Amino acid sequence: MRVLWLTLLVAAASAFEVGKEYVYKYKGTLHVANPEQPLQSAGFAYRSKIIVQPKSDGTHFKVVNFEADQFNSDHIDVGHHEFNYASNEHLVGDLEHPFAGVFDEGKLTGFAIGQNEPLWVRNMKKGILSLFQLDLVKGRHEHHDDKEYHVKEDGLHGPCDTLYIVHEEEHNHIEVTKVKNLEKCDHDHYAFYGRQKGRVCVKCEAQETHPHSAMSEVYYELKGT
Numbered sequence: 001m002r003v004l005w006l007t008l009l010v011a012a013a014s015a016f017e018v019g020k021e022y023v024y025k026y027k028g029t030l031h032v033a034n035p036e037q038p039l040q041s042a043g044f045a046y047r048s049k050i051i052v053q054p055k056s057d058g059t060h061f062k063v064v065n066f067e068a069d070q071f072n073s074d075h076i077d078v079g080h081h082e083f084n085y086a087s088n089e090h091l092v093g094d095l096e097h098p099f100a101g102v103f104d105e106g107k108l109t110g111f112a113i114g115q116n117e118p119l120w121v122r123n124m125k126k127g128i129l130s131l132f133q134l135d136l137v138k139g140r141h142e143h144h145d146d147k148e149y150h151v152k153e154d155g156l157h158g159p160c161d162t163l164y165i166v167h168e169e170e171h172n173h174i175e176v177t178k179v180k181n182l183e184k185c186d187h188d189h190y191a192f193y194g195r196q197k198g199r200v201c202v203k204c205e206a207q208e209t210h211p212h213s214a215m216s217e218v219y220y221e222l223k224g225t
Contacts, residue, residue, distance in 0.1 A: 023049055040073075042072040046069075066092050067088075160185035163180075175220070177219050
């Protein structure tokens with residue numbers, strides 16, 4: 001199976017201010033396809049709210065109202081499908097434990113997540129922290145007026161090549177797309193499992209694996225107050 005795409009929606013944000021609380025809507029869809037059954041769609045959709053509390057020691061996060069739905073059938077238009085979101089007590093326990101990140105001019109420099117939490121929970125929280133990482137200062141230190149620039153940005157797969165595209169920039173308003181190339185990370189983003197009988201092979205093109213190209217893309221619209 002191959003992970004085809006992951007979509008994340010985040011509400012527009014104003015600048016953080018210590019002592020205030022910010023609430024975001026968070027929505028994601030994971031769609032998995034099997035090349036041997038191209039018409040079959042399977043996956044996992046979820047939604048929640050994220051409470052953000054900037055404090056003097058860092059930015060504190062908490063996932064609340066987490067709901068999810070699984071799907072496995074033919075011809076689902078994931079972008080327009082009406083999911084039956086429901087709470088699941090087996091999912092929300094560790095997921096709703098608070099976690100924190102330290103940001104320096106928009107760049108994540110450290111984080112605190114429970115060491116005993118399940119791997120999928122830790123990865124999801126790291127993904128949320130990555131969403132809030134927006135390098136609009138250090139990444140442009142040499143060419144402040146560039147509309148496109150590359151940085152090495154840390155995430156689930158270690159530092160990855162990341163492209164920033166500034167669509168519009170005015171006083172107290174900026175629109176940015178961040179594209180992270182998961183093919184250019186310090187750690188592999190996929191693994192292959194299976195077995196087959198070994199034999200001498202000269203070319204064996206039919207046995208080669210050709211994974212889809214992989215990247216994540218997030219669009220931001222930020223308005224100052």
